[in-house]
Amino acid sequence: xxxxxxxxxxxxxxxxxxxxxxxxxxxxxxxxxxxxxxxxxxxxxxxxxxxxxxxxxxxxxxxxxxxxxxxxxxxxxxxxxxxxxxxxxxxxxxxxxxxxxxxxxx
Numbered sequence: 195x196x197x198x199x200x201x202x203x204x205x206x207x208x209x210x211x212x213x214x215x216x217x218x219x220x221x222x223x224x225x226x227x228x229x230x231x232x233x234x235x236x237x238x239x240x241x242x243x244x245x246x247x248x249x250x251x252x253x254x255x256x257x258x259x260x261x262x263x264x265x266x267x268x269x270x271x272x273x274x275x276x277x278x279x280x281x282x283x284x285x286x287x288x289x290x291x292x293x294x295x296x297x298x299x300x
Contacts, residue, residue, distance in 0.1 A: 204266035
């Protein structure tokens with residue numbers, strides 16, 4: 195499961211915009227931030243080994259709010275490990291919606 199956001203952090207952009215000698219341009223980059231869950235149980239006894247736990251976590255992540263509040267700009271939510279202009283990019287992957295009630299009931 196990957197959660198991706200493309201761009202420089204919103205707080206950093208605000209800091210840079212406040213500097214007189216800096217001109218900030220809103221443009222996309224190939225920077226991708228994501229969360230990976232280790233289901234291989236390398237942590238010995240991790241709850242992530244239970245298939246339901248990563249699924250619940252996935253439904254509990256509000257990607258749109260993270261994007262809007264932390265990243266901002268022209269960033270987009272992507273659902274695979276590639277930037278849209280990269281060879282092999284696809285959005286033809288399982289899409290998990292933000293459904294907190296479902297996350298609690300899994």
